[in-house]
Amino acid sequence: MNLTLSESQSLPPQSLQRWQEVKAPHGIGYRIKLLSQLMGRQFQEYLEPHDLTPFHWLVLCCLWEQDGLATCEVGDRLRQVGGTLTGVLDRMEERGLVQRRRDLQDRRIWRIWLTEEGQKLEEILPNYATNLYEKALEGRSDAERRLLSEWIDQMIGNLS
Amino acid sequence: MNLTLSESQSLPPQSLQRWQEVKAPHGIGYRIKLLSQLMGRQFQEYLEPHDLTPFHWLVLCCLWEQDGLATCEVGDRLRQVGGTLTGVLDRMEERGLVQRRRDLQDRRIWRIWLTEEGQKLEEILPNYATNLYEKALEGRSDAERRLLSEWIDQMIGNLS
DNA sequence: TGCTGATACTTAGCGTACGAAATAAACGAG
DNA sequence: CTCGTTTATTTCGTACGCTAAGTATCAGCA
Numbered sequence: 001m002n003l004t005l006s007e008s009q010s011l012p013p014q015s016l017q018r019w020q021e022v023k024a025p026h027g028i029g030y031r032i033k034l035l036s037q038l039m040g041r042q043f044q045e046y047l048e049p050h051d052l053t054p055f056h057w058l059v060l061c062c063l064w065e066q067d068g069l070a071t072c073e074v075g076d077r078l079r080q081v082g083g084t085l086t087g088v089l090d091r092m093e094e095r096g097l098v099q100r101r102r103d104l105q106d107r108r109i110w111r112i113w114l115t116e117e118g119q120k121l122e123e124i125l126p127n128y129a130t131n132l133y134e135k136a137l138e139g140r141s142d143a144e145r146r147l148l149s150e151w152i153d154q155m156i157g158n159l160s
Numbered sequence: 161m162n163l164t165l166s167e168s169q170s171l172p173p174q175s176l177q178r179w180q181e182v183k184a185p186h187g188i189g190y191r192i193k194l195l196s197q198l199m200g201r202q203f204q205e206y207l208e209p210h211d212l213t214p215f216h217w218l219v220l221c222c223l224w225e226q227d228g229l230a231t232c233e234v235g236d237r238l239r240q241v242g243g244t245l246t247g248v249l250d251r252m253e254e255r256g257l258v259q260r261r262r263d264l265q266d267r268r269i270w271r272i273w274l275t276e277e278g279q280k281l282e283e284i285l286p287n288y289a290t291n292l293y294e295k296a297l298e299g300r301s302d303a304e305r306r307l308l309s310e311w312i313d314q315m316i317g318n319l320s
Numbered sequence: 321t322g323c324t325g326a327t328a329c330t331t332a333g334c335g336t337a338c339g340a341a342a343t344a345a346a347c348g349a350g
Numbered sequence: 351c352t353c354g355t356t357t358a359t360t361t362c363g364t365a366c367g368c369t370a371a372g373t374a375t376c377a378g379c380a
Contacts, residue, residue, distance in 0.1 A: 070358075072357085072358060081337075082359055084336065086360055108358045109345095246329070266327090269329085
């Protein structure tokens with residue numbers, strides 16, 4: 001079996017389907033996730049003093065944008081499956097950053113709400129998301145920025 | 161504490177040290193690792209039929225380039241710490257892809273050697289590494305390619 | 321020869337990450 | 351109103367990925 005790219009078109013339909021049906025992220029969450037992977041250690045060292053993992057911070061970013069998201073909505077934004085979220089949210093709840101409450105209309109849904117501590121952190125870590133992204137584009141012309149931004153989008157699956 | 165990027169210069173020296181002392185990768189291994197993260201599922205689906213995880217494939221790439229590497233040399237190329245490698249190599253050995261043998265000169269070192277099956281896979285998965293990287297740059301002009309390539313290098317820590 | 325520090329690797333513990341199976345709740349057709 | 355399907359979440363098992371601590375070996379030096 002030859003797996004060169006010229007043959008990537010002939011992947012079983014199901015595989016392609018699964019790749020394409022990935023939902024578009026809302027906001028800048030996934031880009032940040034990508035960057036946090038790229039930045040690696042350096043990124044963690046910013047968060048360490050606050051006893052936050054990158055993942056915790058990403059969840060907080062989502063909630064700062066809109067509090068009371070459902071677990072699956074957070075998953076959509078961060079492109080994580082439910083199984084992963086469960087453990088992360090467990091630890092965040094234990095750590096006192098968020099609280100889970102059941103949706104009153106649809107009792108299948110658990111909504112995630114920021115605690116007071118979670119809200120406070122937004123002020124302590126201001127604009128970090130934007131700055132992290134900007135740093136990657138630092139010193140680039142507008143044309144270059146557009147290209148890079150567009151390229152990232154293409155790489156992670158033709159996002160809007 | 162303000163964590164905007166303008167203050168990233170004032171990180172404790174030790175932290176900066178740790179970030180900068182990351183060793184440069186040999187060959188294209190780390191770029192591929194980066195791309196495999198970006199490509200995500202799609203990438204795994206290529207490897208699945210061969211019962212390979214992306215990590216297994218990366219280790220194989222290193223060994224195809226040079227067989228009989230020490231564990232720490234593989235770690236350098238893939239930018240992984242020893243603790244991570246141990247488990248991965250355990251599974252690869254169990255799976256019959258590689259074999260660990262002690263270095264005769266320096267008995268602290270365990271060298272990783274491809275088994276027959278590991279060697280065969282090189283022919284089954286030809287040029288995939290290069291093609292994966294090329295696909296990301298597909299349809300770009302030379303100038304754009306240079307920029308993107310340069311930018312990736314910058315992002316992952318000023319590689320050579 | 322025996323001590324000391326460096327080096328290569330393993331072990332342990334924690335936190336992601338995924339898919340698949342299980343559970344619970346909502347919903348639509350008859 | 352009930353049955354089967356869909357949807358939201360959790361649980362389970364496996365595989366990274368990191369740090370810190372432990373073990374074995376080497377290498378230099380008195």
